Amino acid sequence: MPRAPSLHRDRALPADPGVRAIARELLGATEGLPIVSMHGHVDAALLAADAPFPDPAALLVTPDHYLVRMLVSQASSPGAIRDSGVRTAAELGVAGGAAVDAETDPRRIWRRFCAGWSALRGTPTRYWLEHVLSEVFEAPVWPSPATADRLYDHLAERLAQPEYRPRALFERFGIELLATTDAATSTLADHHALADTFGAGRVVPTFRPDTLLEAGAVGWRGELAALSAASGVDAFGYDGYLDALRERRAAFIRAGARASDHGHLSADTTPLPEAEARALFERALEGRLTSDAAAAFTAHMLFQMAAMSADDGLVMQLHPGVLRDHDRGAAAAHGPNIGYDIPVAAEFTRALRPVLEAFGHHPGFHLIVFTVDETSYSRELAPLAGAYPALRLGAPWWFLDAPDAMRRFREATTETAGLRNLSGFVDDTRAFCSIPARHDLARRVDAGYLARLVAEHRLDLDEALDAAVDLAYRLPLESYPAPRGL
Amino acid sequence: MPRAPSLHRDRALPADPGVRAIARELLGATEGLPIVSMHGHVDAALLAADAPFPDPAALLVTPDHYLVRMLVSQASSPGAIRDSGVRTAAELGVAGGAAVDAETDPRRIWRRFCAGWSALRGTPTRYWLEHVLSEVFEAPVWPSPATADRLYDHLAERLAQPEYRPRALFERFGIELLATTDAATSTLADHHALADTFGAGRVVPTFRPDTLLEAGAVGWRGELAALSAASGVDAFGYDGYLDALRERRAAFIRAGARASDHGHLSADTTPLPEAEARALFERALEGRLTSDAAAAFTAHMLFQMAAMSADDGLVMQLHPGVLRDHDRGAAAAHGPNIGYDIPVAAEFTRALRPVLEAFGHHPGFHLIVFTVDETSYSRELAPLAGAYPALRLGAPWWFLDAPDAMRRFREATTETAGLRNLSGFVDDTRAFCSIPARHDLARRVDAGYLARLVAEHRLDLDEALDAAVDLAYRLPLESYPAPRGL
Amino acid sequence: MPRAPSLHRDRALPADPGVRAIARELLGATEGLPIVSMHGHVDAALLAADAPFPDPAALLVTPDHYLVRMLVSQASSPGAIRDSGVRTAAELGVAGGAAVDAETDPRRIWRRFCAGWSALRGTPTRYWLEHVLSEVFEAPVWPSPATADRLYDHLAERLAQPEYRPRALFERFGIELLATTDAATSTLADHHALADTFGAGRVVPTFRPDTLLEAGAVGWRGELAALSAASGVDAFGYDGYLDALRERRAAFIRAGARASDHGHLSADTTPLPEAEARALFERALEGRLTSDAAAAFTAHMLFQMAAMSADDGLVMQLHPGVLRDHDRGAAAAHGPNIGYDIPVAAEFTRALRPVLEAFGHHPGFHLIVFTVDETSYSRELAPLAGAYPALRLGAPWWFLDAPDAMRRFREATTETAGLRNLSGFVDDTRAFCSIPARHDLARRVDAGYLARLVAEHRLDLDEALDAAVDLAYRLPLESYPAPRGL
Known part of the structure; x- marks a missing residue:
C-alpha cells in the first residue's frame, strides 16, 4: 500500500530530538528565502518558449540521467529474485546516439518508471522526485505499479494547465x-x-x-x-x-x-x-x-x-x-x-x-x-x-x-x-x-x-x-x- | 573483575533511543534468517572430516591472523608501561615459514592470548571472539590472565563433545x-x-x-x-x-x-x-x-x-x-x-x-x-x-x-x-x-x-x-x- | 551583542544526552591529568628568557598562521556583501620575507583581528582562542569590533603581571x-x-x-x-x-x-x-x-x-x-x-x-x-x-x-x-x-x-x-x- 503522498516536515533533519529542535529553528530562517541558482543546466529555451511540458515521462523520466542510470543498473538476468523490468535506456525513451528502438509511448515509459520506484530507495533522486510530485504537482499517490496510470493522468492534467507552464x-x-x-x-x-x-x-x-x-x-x-x-x-x-x-x-x-x-x-x-x-x-x-x-x-x-x-x-x-x-x-x-x-x-x-x-x-x-x-x-x-x-x-x-x-x-x-x-x-x-x-x-x-x-x-x-x-x-x-x- | 560473560541485546545498535528502537525492529526481521555465506575461506576438509577441534588455541588463536597481528603489533620494548607479553607470531603457535621455535603447548598460547585481551579493545576481533565465546561455547568468564586456565578447561571440555564438532x-x-x-x-x-x-x-x-x-x-x-x-x-x-x-x-x-x-x-x-x-x-x-x-x-x-x-x-x-x-x-x-x-x-x-x-x-x-x-x-x-x-x-x-x-x-x-x-x-x-x-x-x-x-x-x-x-x-x-x- | 565570555562545560561533547553523560564521566578521568606535550613548536628561548609577552597582537595574532591565513583568505573584492577588512598578512603584522609595509601598531592589528572574528566560526582556531581568552586571560568580552579596545587593554594589563610570564x-x-x-x-x-x-x-x-x-x-x-x-x-x-x-x-x-x-x-x-x-x-x-x-x-x-x-x-x-x-x-x-x-x-x-x-x-x-x-x-x-x-x-x-x-x-x-x-x-x-x-x-x-x-x-x-x-x-x-x- 503506498504511503500518503506528503512530505514529513522533519525530513532529512537529524534524528536526535535536541539537535532536531535546533535544526528546525535554523531551517525556519532559510525556508522562505528566494532561490539563487548560480550553476544550473536548465535550458533557457524552456523559459523563453514557455510551452507546456509535453507529458509526465518527458518531464520527469527520460531526461533524468540519475534516474535512467539507476533503473538500468538494476536490470537483472533471467531468474533473479527481483527485476526492475528495464533493460536499456531506450526503454525509458532515451533516443540519443544510434538508437532506433527508443520507446515513444510516454505512458509505457511512465509505467516502467513506476515499477522501478523501489530501486531509488536511499538515493537523492527519490527525495527530489517525491518533492516534485508532492509539492509541485500535488500527486494523490506515490509511484507503484498499481498507481502508475492514475498518477500519469493526474500529472498530464496538471501539465495542461497554465499554472504549470515553465514561467x-x-x-x-x-x-x-x-x-x-x-x-x-x-x-x-x-x-x-x-x-x-x-x-x-x-x-x-x-x-x-x-x-x-x-x-x-x-x-x-x-x-x-x-x-x-x-x-x-x-x-x-x-x-x-x-x-x-x-x-x-x-x-x-x-x-x-x-x-x-x-x-x-x-x-x-x-x-x-x-x-x-x-x-x-x-x-x-x-x-x-x-x-x-x-x-x-x-x-x-x-x-x-x-x-x-x-x-x-x-x-x-x-x-x-x-x-x-x-x-x-x-x-x-x-x-x-x-x-x-x-x-x-x-x-x-x-x-x-x-x-x-x-x-x-x-x-x-x-x-x-x-x-x-x-x-x-x-x-x-x-x-x-x-x-x-x-x-x-x-x-x-x-x-x-x-x-x-x-x-x-x-x-x-x-x-x-x-x-x-x-x-x-x-x-x-x-x-x-x-x-x-x-x-x-x-x-x-x-x-x-x-x-x-x-x-x-x-x-x-x-x-x-x-x-x-x-x-x-x-x-x-x-x-x-x-x-x-x- | 571480568564482566558477566553475556552479550548485550543492543550491542552495536545506535545510541540514540529513538533510532535504537527502530533498529531493534529492523533487527527483529533479520536475526532469525538463515546464513548465506557466499565468500568464505573455511576449509571444506573441516566439514568433510568432521573431526573434533583439537584445542582452544588451535581453534581460536593460532589461525586468526587478525588476532595474531594485533598482539604482535603491541609487543613493546623493555621499560614500556604496558606490555602484551607477546613478541612474535611463533609465541602464539604460528609455525609457518622457517619457524623452528613455534610454541606447541596450547595452554601456554591460550594464556598469552588471555593476557593480551585488552589489546583488542575497539576492534571487531574482540566483538567476534566475545560472540564465539559466549554464544557458541557458553563461556563462564571473559579472557584475562586470572581466568585463562578456567576458560581453557571449559572450552576443551566443550570441544570434546559431539555437539561441538564442525557439522x-x-x-x-x-x-x-x-x-x-x-x-x-x-x-x-x-x-x-x-x-x-x-x-x-x-x-x-x-x-x-x-x-x-x-x-x-x-x-x-x-x-x-x-x-x-x-x-x-x-x-x-x-x-x-x-x-x-x-x-x-x-x-x-x-x-x-x-x-x-x-x-x-x-x-x-x-x-x-x-x-x-x-x-x-x-x-x-x-x-x-x-x-x-x-x-x-x-x-x-x-x-x-x-x-x-x-x-x-x-x-x-x-x-x-x-x-x-x-x-x-x-x-x-x-x-x-x-x-x-x-x-x-x-x-x-x-x-x-x-x-x-x-x-x-x-x-x-x-x-x-x-x-x-x-x-x-x-x-x-x-x-x-x-x-x-x-x-x-x-x-x-x-x-x-x-x-x-x-x-x-x-x-x-x-x-x-x-x-x-x-x-x-x-x-x-x-x-x-x-x-x-x-x-x-x-x-x-x-x-x-x-x-x-x-x-x-x-x-x-x-x-x-x-x-x-x-x-x-x-x-x-x-x-x-x-x-x-x- | 557578544555572549558571556565563558566556556560551556559540555563543549565539544556529543549532543545525545545518554552519550554525553558517559562522555562527562570519561572526561572527569582526564581533565585533571598533567600535560605531556611531546611534539610541539614552542621556542625554548621563550621559557629560558621568561620575558613578559610584548602585547596581545604579538602574542595571539601575528604568529598564528592558522589565524592569519583564515583572515586573509576571506579578503574580498570591493562590493562583496561581507568584508573581513584584511587584505594581506602584513596588515596583521607579519613582517617576514621582503615585507616593508608590515603593520607595527599592535592595537591596529588587534582591531583587525576582532573585526574578522566571525571568519573563524566552526574552526578549531576559534575554539583555542576562546579557551585562551577565557581560561588563561579571564577576558571580560569576546572579540568584536565594539569590544576590541576594551579587550586589548584587559590583555595588555594581564601581560604586564608576573603571573602571565611564560614560566x-x-x-x-x-x-x-x-x-x-x-x-x-x-x-x-x-x-x-x-x-x-x-x-x-x-x-x-x-x-x-x-x-x-x-x-x-x-x-x-x-x-x-x-x-x-x-x-x-x-x-x-x-x-x-x-x-x-x-x-x-x-x-x-x-x-x-x-x-x-x-x-x-x-x-x-x-x-x-x-x-x-x-x-x-x-x-x-x-x-x-x-x-x-x-x-x-x-x-x-x-x-x-x-x-x-x-x-x-x-x-x-x-x-x-x-x-x-x-x-x-x-x-x-x-x-x-x-x-x-x-x-x-x-x-x-x-x-x-x-x-x-x-x-x-x-x-x-x-x-x-x-x-x-x-x-x-x-x-x-x-x-x-x-x-x-x-x-x-x-x-x-x-x-x-x-x-x-x-x-x-x-x-x-x-x-x-x-x-x-x-x-x-x-x-x-x-x-x-x-x-x-x-x-x-x-x-x-x-x-x-x-x-x-x-x-x-x-x-x-x-x-x-x-x-x-x-x-x-x-x-x-x-x-x-x-x-x-x-
Missing part, C-alpha cells in the same frame, strides 16, 4: 536569479528574449567553452568555425582564437553572465610559453596533436581563462575529474548523459598552483572549484580555500549532492576552510522542476549540520542562524558577483 | 549455503564428499586461479603442471592453458560452484592482442617476463576470466589493492597470512572499463568488486555500480568488516548506488566459529544505518524492513546465481 | 614534560639553561635535521657548515656528514631529547647502495643534483635516520605530504609559515616498507607517523600500525587537529589498529598559550568517541576510562621513551 513555475518556485549553462558559441537569443520578459539579469547565461579548449578533439574545427561565426573574429589562428574567446566572454557579460564553467578531465592549469602554445595550436589545426600535448594545451587554456577572468570579472568555475562516456558503446547507442560519466581521482594542490600563484590574491579574480573526489576535501581544497582569497569551494556536486554526502562535505571542509570560503548551495540540475527540491534538501542538511555544532557548544545559535542564511542565500550572491562595469 | 555447529549456525575458496587445481574431493553428506549445492567451492594467472611468478610452472594434471589438458601452451582453465571452471560448476575469486595487486582488466598475449605466455615459460609484462598478462587474463564468466555463468569476484607479505622477512620466518598484507590505493574507473564496456550489460555476466580502499566508494565504485547492470559492490571487506567501517560503506555508497546494486553481506572468514558472529554484527550495523534513514524520514519503515532482509539474505542469493544449465 | 604559565598549565623542535645544528643553549631551572628532562629538545637531509637544496652548503661547526666533525664528505649527524643526535640525547622529527614531501625510505649515496652526496656538493636524485638521497637518509634511531633510541617522527610555500610569491613577500603549506597525497605502504622490513620488529626502534592525508588512515596506516610493533600512529595533525577530524581519525583507525598503537595526543603548536586548549579539546573529543562505543555496548565503561587516560597521558609517555642509557 509560472519559475515565479512559484521563488527563483530570484537563475544562471544557465551555454555553449561559448551560443547566440544567447533566448537570454535576450528572457531579459525582455523578466528584466535584465534574472536569467543569465554562463560561458562554457569546453569543446573549444580541447584542441584537436573530434569536432574541434567545427567548434572553431562556430566560434569565428559567433564572434566575428577568425579563430583559425592562435591570436584570433584568443581574441574570439575574449569577444564571446564580453558578449556573455553583456547578456548578464556572471561566470564561466570548465569541465575537463584534469584541473591542471599550467601555462605554456607562448611560442609553444602557438605551435600546439597550429599542430592541432593540422590534426597532429598527441593526447599528452592536447592535455597540456587545455591546461594552458585554463590558465588563459583565469587571466581573462581576472581581467573581465567572470567568475571561473572548475569541475574536473570525470571520465565522460565511460561506456563508449552505450554512448554510441543511446547518446551522452545517461549515467556513464564516472569520476576519477583529481589532484588540486599542484594543478591549481599556477593559477593561484598568479591570480590567487587578485581582487578581480574569483575561482570556484567543484569535485566528485571527496579525498580532496580536507587534504587539498579546504587548505587552499582557507588560504587564497580568490578561491571558494563549490557545493557538493553531482553524486555528492545528497544528504550524507553534503554532511561529509561540511564536516571535512569547515574546520579548515571556515563557513564562508564557499560558493553556498548551487543545484547543478537539468530538471527544472527539481530546483526547489534541491535547495530545500540542502537547507535541511545544512540546518542539521549547524544544529549539531550548536548542540555541541561549538557555535552560538545566533551565529548558526547567520551561517544558515549565508549558505542558502548570501554566499551564492556574493560568490558570483556581477562583472565590474555592469 | 553439528554448521547446522546449529543455521547455514543454508556456504561457499568455500579453492585452488583452481583442487580435486574438489571434499566437496564431492560433502555433496553426498549434505546434498548437492549446500557447501560449494569457489574457483580461485590467482597463482595460475600470475605468469612467470615463482612457482608458476609448478602451478601449470598441477593445472595440466587436474584438467587433463596440457597447459604448457597458451591455447591449452586457456582450455585447461575452461575445463577446471566446468569441473567447479559441476561441483556446485557459483563464483570465481580473483585477488591481484591491480584491478586492471585491459586485454592484449592475442598474438601479444601468446608471446608473453611463451616468454613467461622461458622465465623471461618483466614485472610490467607480467602485470599486463594478469590484466589480460582477468579480461579472459570475465569472458569465460559471461559464457559459463560463474560470478566473477575481484578484490585488488593488497600488497601481500609486506614484511618479506616475517613471511619467510612465520609464513603468509599473519597480518602483513597491507592495502595500497586501488583504481577502478579506468581499470574496469575494458570488462564493463565488453560485458557490463551482458545478461549472463556478474561482477562483484571488493575493496579495502575506501576512497573508491563514492568516487568510483558507487557510480559504476549505479550504472552497469553487471556490477555489484561487495560488502565491506577485511579491515573494513567492522562496525564504523560498515557504516561508512553504507553512507558512502547508498546515495549513488542504491540499496540493491550490492552483494549483500559476505563474511570472508577463515574462522568457522566466527561465521554467525560476523553475520550478526553486519545485521546490527545495517539495522542501525537503515533506522537512521527511517528516523530522518528518508525511508519508510516497511521499505527499511524489506531492505534489511535484502542485505542480510536475499542479495547474497541473488548476487551469486547458480550458473545456467544447473 | 608562571608553564606551571599553571600543568605541563609535566614539553618537547620543543630544534634545528639539528642548534647549540641547545636554551635547553641547557632550562635544565638548570626546571631540572633535567622537563623541557627537552627534538632533533630536526630536514634542511641537512635535502642535499643540494638552496642553503644546503650553509647547513653543512653549521653542522660541521656544531659537531666538530667536517661534514663536507659523506662519512663525516653521517658522523656529524650521529654526534649531533648524541648531543641532543645528552640534552634530554627523546625524538627526531622529519618533514619531507615524501615518506619514501628506500636506501641506496652505499656507493650511490656517496656519489649523490658528492654531486650535491658540486651543485649538480637533479631533483629526482635529491629526492632519492633524502629517502636514503631517512633510512639512515631509522638505522641511527634503532641504534641510539631517538624515536623517529615522520610527517610527510605537505607542499611548503605553495604560493612562492607570498613566501617571498611575507615569509614562510603564513598558511601556504598545502597537503598533497601521501603514500605509506610502499614508502615505509624498507624501514619497516629492516627495523619494524627491532626492540629499540620507534616510528611515529603523522599525516594530513586522511585517505591513508584506514587503507595504509592503521593496517601497518596494527602489524608492526615499531610503528605508532601520530595524533591527527595540523588541519586535522580539530573536533570532527579527530573523531574521523578515531573511527577510521581504531577498528584496525586498536586503541594503543598510537602516539596519544600531541599538540604540535607554536602558540604557547594554546597548549592547554588543545589538550582540553582532544580529551573532550576522545571522551565523546569512547562514550559512543560504551553506549553502543562495544566497550565497557571501565575499559573506556582506562583508554581515555591512555590517549591523554600514558600513550605519549610510553610512545616517546627516553633513549637507552639515560
Whole structure:
C-alpha cells in the first residue's frame, strides 16, 4: 500500500530530538528565502518558449540521467529474485546516439518508471522526485505499479494547465536569479528574449567553452568555425582564437553572465610559453596533436581563462575529474548523459598552483572549484580555500549532492576552510522542476549540520542562524558577483 | 573483575533511543534468517572430516591472523608501561615459514592470548571472539590472565563433545549455503564428499586461479603442471592453458560452484592482442617476463576470466589493492597470512572499463568488486555500480568488516548506488566459529544505518524492513546465481 | 551583542544526552591529568628568557598562521556583501620575507583581528582562542569590533603581571614534560639553561635535521657548515656528514631529547647502495643534483635516520605530504609559515616498507607517523600500525587537529589498529598559550568517541576510562621513551 503522498516536515533533519529542535529553528530562517541558482543546466529555451511540458515521462523520466542510470543498473538476468523490468535506456525513451528502438509511448515509459520506484530507495533522486510530485504537482499517490496510470493522468492534467507552464513555475518556485549553462558559441537569443520578459539579469547565461579548449578533439574545427561565426573574429589562428574567446566572454557579460564553467578531465592549469602554445595550436589545426600535448594545451587554456577572468570579472568555475562516456558503446547507442560519466581521482594542490600563484590574491579574480573526489576535501581544497582569497569551494556536486554526502562535505571542509570560503548551495540540475527540491534538501542538511555544532557548544545559535542564511542565500550572491562595469 | 560473560541485546545498535528502537525492529526481521555465506575461506576438509577441534588455541588463536597481528603489533620494548607479553607470531603457535621455535603447548598460547585481551579493545576481533565465546561455547568468564586456565578447561571440555564438532555447529549456525575458496587445481574431493553428506549445492567451492594467472611468478610452472594434471589438458601452451582453465571452471560448476575469486595487486582488466598475449605466455615459460609484462598478462587474463564468466555463468569476484607479505622477512620466518598484507590505493574507473564496456550489460555476466580502499566508494565504485547492470559492490571487506567501517560503506555508497546494486553481506572468514558472529554484527550495523534513514524520514519503515532482509539474505542469493544449465 | 565570555562545560561533547553523560564521566578521568606535550613548536628561548609577552597582537595574532591565513583568505573584492577588512598578512603584522609595509601598531592589528572574528566560526582556531581568552586571560568580552579596545587593554594589563610570564604559565598549565623542535645544528643553549631551572628532562629538545637531509637544496652548503661547526666533525664528505649527524643526535640525547622529527614531501625510505649515496652526496656538493636524485638521497637518509634511531633510541617522527610555500610569491613577500603549506597525497605502504622490513620488529626502534592525508588512515596506516610493533600512529595533525577530524581519525583507525598503537595526543603548536586548549579539546573529543562505543555496548565503561587516560597521558609517555642509557 503506498504511503500518503506528503512530505514529513522533519525530513532529512537529524534524528536526535535536541539537535532536531535546533535544526528546525535554523531551517525556519532559510525556508522562505528566494532561490539563487548560480550553476544550473536548465535550458533557457524552456523559459523563453514557455510551452507546456509535453507529458509526465518527458518531464520527469527520460531526461533524468540519475534516474535512467539507476533503473538500468538494476536490470537483472533471467531468474533473479527481483527485476526492475528495464533493460536499456531506450526503454525509458532515451533516443540519443544510434538508437532506433527508443520507446515513444510516454505512458509505457511512465509505467516502467513506476515499477522501478523501489530501486531509488536511499538515493537523492527519490527525495527530489517525491518533492516534485508532492509539492509541485500535488500527486494523490506515490509511484507503484498499481498507481502508475492514475498518477500519469493526474500529472498530464496538471501539465495542461497554465499554472504549470515553465514561467509560472519559475515565479512559484521563488527563483530570484537563475544562471544557465551555454555553449561559448551560443547566440544567447533566448537570454535576450528572457531579459525582455523578466528584466535584465534574472536569467543569465554562463560561458562554457569546453569543446573549444580541447584542441584537436573530434569536432574541434567545427567548434572553431562556430566560434569565428559567433564572434566575428577568425579563430583559425592562435591570436584570433584568443581574441574570439575574449569577444564571446564580453558578449556573455553583456547578456548578464556572471561566470564561466570548465569541465575537463584534469584541473591542471599550467601555462605554456607562448611560442609553444602557438605551435600546439597550429599542430592541432593540422590534426597532429598527441593526447599528452592536447592535455597540456587545455591546461594552458585554463590558465588563459583565469587571466581573462581576472581581467573581465567572470567568475571561473572548475569541475574536473570525470571520465565522460565511460561506456563508449552505450554512448554510441543511446547518446551522452545517461549515467556513464564516472569520476576519477583529481589532484588540486599542484594543478591549481599556477593559477593561484598568479591570480590567487587578485581582487578581480574569483575561482570556484567543484569535485566528485571527496579525498580532496580536507587534504587539498579546504587548505587552499582557507588560504587564497580568490578561491571558494563549490557545493557538493553531482553524486555528492545528497544528504550524507553534503554532511561529509561540511564536516571535512569547515574546520579548515571556515563557513564562508564557499560558493553556498548551487543545484547543478537539468530538471527544472527539481530546483526547489534541491535547495530545500540542502537547507535541511545544512540546518542539521549547524544544529549539531550548536548542540555541541561549538557555535552560538545566533551565529548558526547567520551561517544558515549565508549558505542558502548570501554566499551564492556574493560568490558570483556581477562583472565590474555592469 | 571480568564482566558477566553475556552479550548485550543492543550491542552495536545506535545510541540514540529513538533510532535504537527502530533498529531493534529492523533487527527483529533479520536475526532469525538463515546464513548465506557466499565468500568464505573455511576449509571444506573441516566439514568433510568432521573431526573434533583439537584445542582452544588451535581453534581460536593460532589461525586468526587478525588476532595474531594485533598482539604482535603491541609487543613493546623493555621499560614500556604496558606490555602484551607477546613478541612474535611463533609465541602464539604460528609455525609457518622457517619457524623452528613455534610454541606447541596450547595452554601456554591460550594464556598469552588471555593476557593480551585488552589489546583488542575497539576492534571487531574482540566483538567476534566475545560472540564465539559466549554464544557458541557458553563461556563462564571473559579472557584475562586470572581466568585463562578456567576458560581453557571449559572450552576443551566443550570441544570434546559431539555437539561441538564442525557439522553439528554448521547446522546449529543455521547455514543454508556456504561457499568455500579453492585452488583452481583442487580435486574438489571434499566437496564431492560433502555433496553426498549434505546434498548437492549446500557447501560449494569457489574457483580461485590467482597463482595460475600470475605468469612467470615463482612457482608458476609448478602451478601449470598441477593445472595440466587436474584438467587433463596440457597447459604448457597458451591455447591449452586457456582450455585447461575452461575445463577446471566446468569441473567447479559441476561441483556446485557459483563464483570465481580473483585477488591481484591491480584491478586492471585491459586485454592484449592475442598474438601479444601468446608471446608473453611463451616468454613467461622461458622465465623471461618483466614485472610490467607480467602485470599486463594478469590484466589480460582477468579480461579472459570475465569472458569465460559471461559464457559459463560463474560470478566473477575481484578484490585488488593488497600488497601481500609486506614484511618479506616475517613471511619467510612465520609464513603468509599473519597480518602483513597491507592495502595500497586501488583504481577502478579506468581499470574496469575494458570488462564493463565488453560485458557490463551482458545478461549472463556478474561482477562483484571488493575493496579495502575506501576512497573508491563514492568516487568510483558507487557510480559504476549505479550504472552497469553487471556490477555489484561487495560488502565491506577485511579491515573494513567492522562496525564504523560498515557504516561508512553504507553512507558512502547508498546515495549513488542504491540499496540493491550490492552483494549483500559476505563474511570472508577463515574462522568457522566466527561465521554467525560476523553475520550478526553486519545485521546490527545495517539495522542501525537503515533506522537512521527511517528516523530522518528518508525511508519508510516497511521499505527499511524489506531492505534489511535484502542485505542480510536475499542479495547474497541473488548476487551469486547458480550458473545456467544447473 | 557578544555572549558571556565563558566556556560551556559540555563543549565539544556529543549532543545525545545518554552519550554525553558517559562522555562527562570519561572526561572527569582526564581533565585533571598533567600535560605531556611531546611534539610541539614552542621556542625554548621563550621559557629560558621568561620575558613578559610584548602585547596581545604579538602574542595571539601575528604568529598564528592558522589565524592569519583564515583572515586573509576571506579578503574580498570591493562590493562583496561581507568584508573581513584584511587584505594581506602584513596588515596583521607579519613582517617576514621582503615585507616593508608590515603593520607595527599592535592595537591596529588587534582591531583587525576582532573585526574578522566571525571568519573563524566552526574552526578549531576559534575554539583555542576562546579557551585562551577565557581560561588563561579571564577576558571580560569576546572579540568584536565594539569590544576590541576594551579587550586589548584587559590583555595588555594581564601581560604586564608576573603571573602571565611564560614560566608562571608553564606551571599553571600543568605541563609535566614539553618537547620543543630544534634545528639539528642548534647549540641547545636554551635547553641547557632550562635544565638548570626546571631540572633535567622537563623541557627537552627534538632533533630536526630536514634542511641537512635535502642535499643540494638552496642553503644546503650553509647547513653543512653549521653542522660541521656544531659537531666538530667536517661534514663536507659523506662519512663525516653521517658522523656529524650521529654526534649531533648524541648531543641532543645528552640534552634530554627523546625524538627526531622529519618533514619531507615524501615518506619514501628506500636506501641506496652505499656507493650511490656517496656519489649523490658528492654531486650535491658540486651543485649538480637533479631533483629526482635529491629526492632519492633524502629517502636514503631517512633510512639512515631509522638505522641511527634503532641504534641510539631517538624515536623517529615522520610527517610527510605537505607542499611548503605553495604560493612562492607570498613566501617571498611575507615569509614562510603564513598558511601556504598545502597537503598533497601521501603514500605509506610502499614508502615505509624498507624501514619497516629492516627495523619494524627491532626492540629499540620507534616510528611515529603523522599525516594530513586522511585517505591513508584506514587503507595504509592503521593496517601497518596494527602489524608492526615499531610503528605508532601520530595524533591527527595540523588541519586535522580539530573536533570532527579527530573523531574521523578515531573511527577510521581504531577498528584496525586498536586503541594503543598510537602516539596519544600531541599538540604540535607554536602558540604557547594554546597548549592547554588543545589538550582540553582532544580529551573532550576522545571522551565523546569512547562514550559512543560504551553506549553502543562495544566497550565497557571501565575499559573506556582506562583508554581515555591512555590517549591523554600514558600513550605519549610510553610512545616517546627516553633513549637507552639515560
